[in-house]
Amino acid sequence: MKSVLRALIPLAIFLALVGFLFKGLFLNPKEIPSPLVGKPAPQFDLPRLDNPEATFSPKEMLGKVWMLNAWASWCPSCVEEHPVLVELAKTGIVPIVGLDYKDTRPEALQWLEKGGNPYVAVAVDADGRVGIDYGVYGVPETYVIDKSGLIAYKQTGPLNARNLNETILPLVEKLQAQ
Amino acid sequence: MIISNFYRLAIIAFLMQWTLVHAQEAQPLQTNSAVEAQVQRLSEELRCLVCQNQTLADSHAGLAEDLKQEIRDMANKGMTDQAIIDYLVARYGDFVRYRPALNSTTLILWLGPFVLLLAGGIGLIFMLRRRQKISTDQPLSNDEARRVKELLDLDRKA
Numbered sequence: 001m002k003s004v005l006r007a008l009i010p011l012a013i014f015l016a017l018v019g020f021l022f023k024g025l026f027l028n029p030k031e032i033p034s035p036l037v038g039k040p041a042p043q044f045d046l047p048r049l050d051n052p053e054a055t056f057s058p059k060e061m062l063g064k065v066w067m068l069n070a071w072a073s074w075c076p077s078c079v080e081e082h083p084v085l086v087e088l089a090k091t092g093i094v095p096i097v098g099l100d101y102k103d104t105r106p107e108a109l110q111w112l113e114k115g116g117n118p119y120v121a122v123a124v125d126a127d128g129r130v131g132i133d134y135g136v137y138g139v140p141e142t143y144v145i146d147k148s149g150l151i152a153y154k155q156t157g158p159l160n161a162r163n164l165n166e167t168i169l170p171l172v173e174k175l176q177a178q
Numbered sequence: 179m180i181i182s183n184f185y186r187l188a189i190i191a192f193l194m195q196w197t198l199v200h201a202q203e204a205q206p207l208q209t210n211s212a213v214e215a216q217v218q219r220l221s222e223e224l225r226c227l228v229c230q231n232q233t234l235a236d237s238h239a240g241l242a243e244d245l246k247q248e249i250r251d252m253a254n255k256g257m258t259d260q261a262i263i264d265y266l267v268a269r270y271g272d273f274v275r276y277r278p279a280l281n282s283t284t285l286i287l288w289l290g291p292f293v294l295l296l297a298g299g300i301g302l303i304f305m306l307r308r309r310q311k312i313s314t315d316q317p318l319s320n321d322e323a324r325r326v327k328e329l330l331d332l333d334r335k336a
Contacts, residue, residue, distance in 0.1 A: 034271060035271040135271070
């Protein structure tokens with residue numbers, strides 16, 4: 001009996017390894033945990049898309065739970081995400097600020113005219129410097145920022161009905177109650 | 179005929195000088211060699227987050243170019259390697275480093291192989307010891323000794 005158990009040890013080790021590798025198949029290597037979660041949202045002063053003379057700064061949103069959505073008119077996944085943002089904006093649950101990442105003004109304006117404008121303000125990050133401060137490495141990316149200006153959550157990749165309803169909106173509700 | 183040959187040569191000459199003109203190496207924008215060396219050294223240590231398995235030095239992705247420019251600006255300001263790496267880790271996390279830092283989350287990664295090696299070595303020593311115990315101090319019985327002699331004699335005759 002003892003020797004049978006001993007013979008099963010390699011099989012057990014093998015199965016454990018298979019278990020880990022199997023789980024690995026369903027992990028997304030593109031999802032990199034952001035070190036910014038729990039830290040203050042980096043400050044910036046960027047020209048607004050609708051009015052280049054005026055600027056937008058995250059300070060204006062202090063006291064509100066809000067979302068910062070990095071997007072660009074050249075970004076393929078943003079096409080998929082945009083209607084979701086427009087729908088969310090209609091509900092009025094949470095203000096969305098756009099960060100127009102490495103884009104050109106005419107193309108960005110055209111994009112909003114065509115697909116609708118879900119943003120309370122759009123900051124133009126033409127050279128992507130602010131994107132670097134936020135650790136943006138692929139648009140779209142969305143940050144949930146709490147009333148005190150701390151980043152509560154980062155979503156890499158497009159928002160959709162599922163991640164909004166399961167993760168982001170419950171979090172927003174929780175933060176708004178604070 | 180002569181004229182067409184002339185044109186042919188002219189076209190060839192034109193094409194040749196065209197390739198020569200366009201074959202020039204891209205000139206680095208900055209000429210400060212210490213800064214360039216630092217940028218090069220750092221971009222080989224840092225990961226391009228878009229392509230993931232390339233260093234910043236290897237990558238031509240837009241973000242990689244931006245980050246290299248960012249590193250160059252910081253290097254121009256006289257920031258040390260460590261300060262620049264810390265700046266990027268604060269934004270992109272430990273993943274941006276090709277050689278992971280030794281901290282609580284990467285401890286298994288760093289020590290795991292040595293723990294496995296040690297466990298394997300100890301297991302091997304135990305196994306060898308046990309095998310030694312079984313195989314030593316077993317003198318042949320008379321029957322066995324005679325059988326060995328018979329077999330050896332048989333072998334000698336053959």
